Amino acid sequence: MVQTNPFVIEGYLSPEYFCDRIDETALLTRHLTNRCNVALIAQRRLGKSGLIHNCFYQKAIREQYHCIFVDIYDTKDLNEFVYALGKGILTALKPKGRKAWEFFVNMLQSLKSTISFDINGNPEWSVGIGDIQAPDTTLDEIFAYLEHADKPCIVAIDEFQTIASYPEKTVEATLRKRIQNCHNASFVFSGSKRHMMALMFTSQSRPFYHSSSIMGLEPIDRTVYRDFANRHLARNGKTISDEAFSYIYGRFDGVTWYIQYILNMLYTAISTDSILTTDDAKAAIAGILAQHRFAYQALVYQLTSKQKQVLTAIAAENGPTSIMSQAFLRKYGLGASTVQGAVKVLLDRDFISQDDGTYRLCDRFLEMYLQEELQ
Template identity: 45%
Template sequence: MKPNNPFLIAGYHSPEFFCDRETETSAILDALHNGRNVTLIAPRRMGKTGLIRHAFYRLKEQEPDIVTFYMDIYSTQSMGDFVRLFANTVLGKLDTAPQKALNRIGQFIRSCRPVFTIDEQTGVPQVTIDVAPQEEESTLKEIFDYLGSSEKRCYIAIDEFQQIAEYPEKGIEALLRSYIQFLPNVNFIFAGSKQHLMQEMFTSSKRPFYQSTQLLTIGPIDRESYACFAAGYFAEHGVQLPREVFDAVYDKFDGHTWYIQCLLNRLYGYNRDVDTE
């Protein structure tokens, strides 16, 4: 179902409602398709989550049998939080047949008791786990073993990845790196909004993830492309969006995608020509 308003401020629909980022998308697709992990750095509200969703959409077009996962760890405060979110994100999603999915989970997840429910609409098992603190590391390893057991190629995006540096437990980066490097069927996008921290994690020779990924930094969407995208949708709506208005919006928010989308969404919803006065 198409959205009523083409200027989305949450979620991702399809390439039709995604503006530009062709160079960045191509770079991500090329890296992942060829087995390279990606570090994606962008300020908050610049559109990195939408870019990840768009790249995954394009990957699915090229390779329909792949499995993609997205998890935002911004709100996690500890390794336990990470393990629970990771488990809830991936467990049960590698097999289309519910019984096969349950059997595979039971084969690998031994350190805790998963709770299974079945999504009534999709039939896909939904799994939640409660991990005791002393079992967190074991469960994390089991989840990676579960991923590695799949015959499908998997792509996992971990957003706000710099958050793991804030966990009270020591050695989380080294632990994750030790598991990730031995998963030939799984590639990762490590996305983050704190540029200094992300750069330090992936370019310092003292850190476990040193030179383990392809680094990609994104800025604002190209002004010309964005202006054409916006004016086109206003014109389809029978409404005029003067270029000087778009430029004023773009400059007001320094090209930050989310804020621009919010204002364009409102202007589009008014359903009348935008006055330049």
């Protein structure tokens, strides 16, 4: 029998493999069952999606609601948003049986001719983005379905701040109006760009002002996370020392995805010792960087020499706050105009993030790779 690695990196399996978030799960569940929309705001890879799926798993929700999860991170305009939303709803309804998905398909009159069926008669989302000729019309049909579905719906839209960058400047307003008039669905607006999300939901000039309860996520408590790790490591006759776990937790600021990735590697590490040490943790990280080295080389190759220079300087400083200071510019041989131009590109392409005045690489493993390149 194949043994599942308990340290899940992508997706969600069950509460057994989900660490803590007991209070957050209870709060989110309470909001949604009270028909209250929620803006869930936290940095990337801290576990927002996992929390949402863990909430969907709760008996009070999974048996009473249609649960829909839509990731719009890669969408560029309203057409792509409508495409992602429609596909997400159909994906969620297919396992519920013909009655559930057939009603949705029949509501999509503007796309009905483009939805195909497999040999078993189940619908396939064969719609192309170009098939959505009138996104406002299709959006009306989707919301008509949500309003008249046989069960109340919970719709989680991940990376919701993306809609603020669409070329259509009325998307926030048009979505807010439809959501406000949809009484059979609750929404989770999940976002990782905290400044943008805060503006969307707390600025009086924005359509979503005071439309949702706001929840933030902090890193999982270190001791709780260590105990979770050791409970699962025990399956393989191992345990991780407090020093080793503290090293991992501190090196990645408690960000869930990185800790999970390293524990995933340690779970199957070839070691004769039952206690995993800091050296084992460092070896696991070195192995991850080695696996990613070729991809990181190709990624950085896309940048101009000045952009790479600025990216490397930010990585070396490990979270600088004053990249326009004379000290920073002199230390890395940069000009102010060079930094300004490069930072704009790096932010737009998600190489770096800016939060509370601090610049960090979005990928901490890439950050470590660049730091090694400097040595």
